[in-house]
Amino acid sequence: MAGSLPKELKRFGNDVRVILPKYGNIEGRWKSQMTKEAELTVSVGWRNQYCGVERLEYDGVIYYFIDNEYYFKREGLYGYFDDGERFSFFTRAVLDSLASLNFYPEILHCHDWHAGMIPFMLRMEHQHRHGYELIRTVMTIHNLQFQGIFPKTVLTDLLGLKEEHYHPSLTEFFGNINFLKAGLVSADWITTVSPTYRDEILTPYFGEKLHGVLNSRKEQITGILNGIDESIYDPRHDPYIEPYSEEDLSGKKENKKRLQEQLHLNVEEHIPVIAIISRLTKQKGLDLVKCVFHEIMQENVQLIVLGTGEAEFERFFAEMENLYPKKVKAILEFNEEMAHRIYAGADLFLMPSKFEPCGLGQMIAMKYGTLPIVRETGGLNDTVQSYNEITKEGNGFSFRNFNAHDMLYTIRRALSFYRQPDIRYEMVRQALAADNSWSHSAYQYNEMYADLLAGRESHVFY
Structure with a gap:
């Protein structure tokens, strides 16, 4: 700020x-x-x-x-x-x-x-x-x-x-x-x-x-x-990624492929990539993720975690990478370049915070056309409009209660719409069009x- x-x-x-x-x-x-x-x-x-x-x-x-x-x-x-x-x-x-x-x-x-x-x-x-x-x-x-x-x-x-x-x-x-x-x-x-x-x-x-x-x-x-500072976070001019825009999303597919290759995940376009870029603390709702992690892994998804924090969560995600080597990658460090690559290459961004005064991750994710899954608290509630099947409006997905199975239901809901290309592309465009600049x-x-x-x-x- x-x-x-x-x-x-x-x-x-x-x-x-x-x-x-x-x-x-x-x-x-x-x-x-x-x-x-x-x-x-x-x-x-x-x-x-x-x-x-x-x-x-x-x-x-x-x-x-x-x-x-x-x-x-x-x-x-x-x-x-x-x-x-x-x-x-x-x-x-x-x-x-x-x-x-x-x-x-x-x-x-x-x-x-x-x-x-x-x-x-x-x-x-x-x-x-x-x-x-x-x-x-x-x-x-x-x-x-x-x-x-x-x-x-x-x-x-x-x-x-x-x-x-x-x-x-x-x-x-x-x-x-x-x-x-x-x-x-x-x-x-x-x-x-x-x-x-x-x-x-x-x-x-x-x-x-x-x-x-x-x-x-x-x-x-x-x-x-x-x-967010759009001179730093802008997929059209980001030096760390293959550029893309609301009008031409082909670069986002290329970034996903490169990310999967770099992290030694299965390179498959149809598999949704879920990202967590965060301080690894209880405030960020990671207790919820731990609670239903194996249920999430039953879905056909890949999960990338980038961040450092409490030893409990660093150990947990490292263990999950060992348990699911083809589906999970835990990068336990602060790495600005990797953060940009993940924002650009992921499909969904998970941020289930217990409380969140503002939150920048969900805004950066939307700027890169990566759809956020958030809890309705603080700035997450102010910036993420949960998808409405009737009006066809929304730039992400949200849940209200601080409850692991509510989060799991919302992840599954997001995955169901991800598998409907027309809805997914329209949501990505709405996310990209959101104005979260400082102006x-x-x-x-x-x-x-x-x-x-x-x-x-x-x-x-x-």
């Missing part, structure tokens, strides 16, 4: 800039193009820490990188024991760097828990500083399951806030502090990455113990679908920003 949305927002004449940590695993070719814009000292509790701000322009968008090797020169992005300290530093570094850069945005749009403290700190410490007083804030929830929960000491010892800020209506969360909650109670506006997810998180089942906070602010929550989403964000700047009243809690 931070790579795709800014490019689209610039089309509306906006000055869009992105600020993020200078993570250690950023490729050297990008680091070599960065130029230092500022140096400052950032207070993290009683410590004063170095902060460099480096700049890189890409696709017409300015990116600022917060440089501190102690906090960010590591293999991963987060998941470390000191994440509370790392992102306390990032919070303060972002806000302090605005003055050093002499750049005061009208809108500060923060994403997920890692930036959740930024709207809160802006209100508590910077609201009356010159240049900061007119900044409006937006908080986007990408996945409510991840909240940034840390001991209370992070609030006072690292962020330098007061005891009064540890309060149930502010940062307190079952004896700890919660970075995401801080953003939700202090931002001027909140967005989720799909309309259905916006409604789901207001309920106890999806609300991850924050549904009370979210219901108190539900009039300031908007669901806006993510999009529509960017328009909605632009309108929301305009409303905030027009002086719409803020309804924050303090």
Whole structure:
């Protein structure tokens, strides 16, 4: 989103800039193009820490990188024991760097828990500083399951806030502090990455113990679908595949043949290829797949899995490949080129998520004419129209209940229509014609920003 949305927002004449940590695993070719814009000292509790701000322009968008090797020169992005300290530093570094850069945005749009403290700190410490007083804030929830929960000491010892800020209506969360909650109670506006997810998180089942906070602010929550970057995902111009289009699908057949050959599956055009490209986690509904896997294998299908994740699922799919060597291929790695080849060569795309804030896989699959089979949740519900035999409309197949046999029934239903060429080709064309680009989403964000700047009243809690 931070790579795709800014490019689209610039089309509306906006000055869009992105600020993020200078993570250690950023490729050297990008680091070599960065130029230092500022140096400052950032207070993290009683410590004063170095902060460099480096700049890189890409696709017409300015990116600022917060440089501190102690906090960010590591293999991963987060998941470390000191994440509370790392992102306390990032919070303060972002806000302090605005003055050093002499750049005061009208809108500060923060994403997920890692930036959740930024709207809160802006209100508590910077609201009356010159240049900061007119900044409006937006908080986007990408996945409510991840909240940034840390001991209370992070609030006072690292962020330098007061005891009064540890309060149930502010940062307190079952004896700890919660970075995401801080953003939700202090931002001027909140967005989720799909309309259905916006409604789901207001309920106890999806609300991850924050549904009370979210219901108190539900009039300031908007669901806006993510999009896909069509400069990356486009079967007409994809360098990894044989190109094809809505008008000429012959290339899709060729991609299927090449995929079967490459993965040593039986090369047979009439056998449906089902793909799973995903993080291998329970959230993605893989418990359902495990439950009825052997029933799926009784069908005349091939299944390709690409992804990494929980050891339980990696082991399972590896075992299934050994058990069904001519029908199953498990590629347990992240491989962007292979992902493109699978999207282009598969016939059906399975994504039975337990919950899915937005989901990009089903949108990419449709862009490649690969029909999705999904559960009706979050962005899956907003993007996949289940095939209707009466109206002949639909770009995929869906089921409502989180139930393995409901999923199995839907897979079999999809296979029955796959074997009817006229219906299959029409559905593929409808999938290819779906507009899941960022342009529509960017328009909605632009309108929301305009409303905030027009002086719409803020309804924050303090």
